[in-house]
Amino acid sequence: MVNFAEATAYTCTLVPSPLPMLTRLPYTLLWIVALPVVLLRLLWRARRQPAYLKHLGERFGRYRVRAPAAVIWVHAVSVGETRAAEPLVRALLARWPEHSVVLTHMTPTGRDTAKVLFKGESRVLRTYLPYDLGCFAHAFLRHFRPVFGVVMETELWPNLLAACRRRDIPVLLANARLSERSARRYARLPALTALTMKALSAIGAQTAADAARLSQLGARRVAVTGNIKFDITPPEAALALAEALRARIGTRPVLLAASTREGEEALLLTAFARHAGTDTLLLLVPRHPQRFDEVAALAAAQGLKLQRRSAEAPIDADTRVLLGDSMGEMFAYYGCAQVALIGGSWLPFGGQNLIEACAVGTPVVLGPHTFNFMAVAEEAVRAGAALRAADADAGVRTAVELLADPARREHIAAAGRAFATTHQGATARTVALLESLRPRRRASAPPEPK
Incomplete structure (x- = not known):
């Protein structure tokens, strides 16, 4: 049971001066008031995804896992941030071999993604980051005692960052992006x-535009380090799985709908039934695993025969949709498809990462809504690595035309590979920035605040 009065009092005793405390006070009070609602939301989400109720104590700063002697903390809120963090985490492990990495998340899918990405890596611990109240933040920091922290993209927690500053723990905002829309909200x-x-302590921004917007909001020491997602390389196991999937599918053309969001699948399935030939297979991969059954029902409603990737069965000739009901296999899905429709861009969700598709040479078709990845999307289109369509119907129609034009597909694929390779190097620049922040005192013994 959380004692909110004690939580507030404890938070107040740990701030270094009245001004920061007063500035954060409305935010802290809002968290206290909202916490019961947050817990109810967890219960609601657990109806469809029971994993939300696992490891519940971690969300309140209670951890059963034993803390290693020397810790680097990396926060990646969900799936996208976790996948983006992979090259950085591996670089940190290589640069500081005496340290372990505590990788924190806010969603079960992010945590599961880390489990797949770092399978067998004993120096990577996975856990939830606690809710942003002072008592929970200090409990997290007391338990793991990180030498420094890395927060991926724009997941900012005022009380946690204040607690890190109080304990002299440098924190870098890495791979930072901030759209004009988000900047206005902040x-x-x-x-x-x-x-x-x-x-x-510092910010590594993806682009100069991101850096400028962050500086305008009061950020200090902002460097343009580039996009770490360009440093992700297709794992050999994923490429082998792509070949195995292709063997199951046979010679049929494959159109991939990658990381689709709620409402998009119905649009794409309708367009697919209208424009694609009966020999074309739609490989449909929803972003959230709790929606697999829902999406399967949508295909059935369209009269499209569906099989699941998890069934491990040969793909029947009359199957029109293969449901990608797995985690951590997106590289394999890109590898076995001739064209990819990028989810999140067909309705105003802001788009999803298209870099992985470019890296394996899969031509990309984007919808109109890419504001979360605007710089990457626009540059990919300019480079000839991606095409943009006005809506889902036009997107499927464009993709079907590409399936029938191997020469144009190969031209776009080559442009995509070049686009991905040209922008690599952000991980090394981010590690260099972290080296300049690393405190001189021992990582395993940060002083407790008085």
């Missing part, structure tokens, strides 16, 4: 935003 709370930005 600007509505200028004092809290500026205080939170200043609690960061």
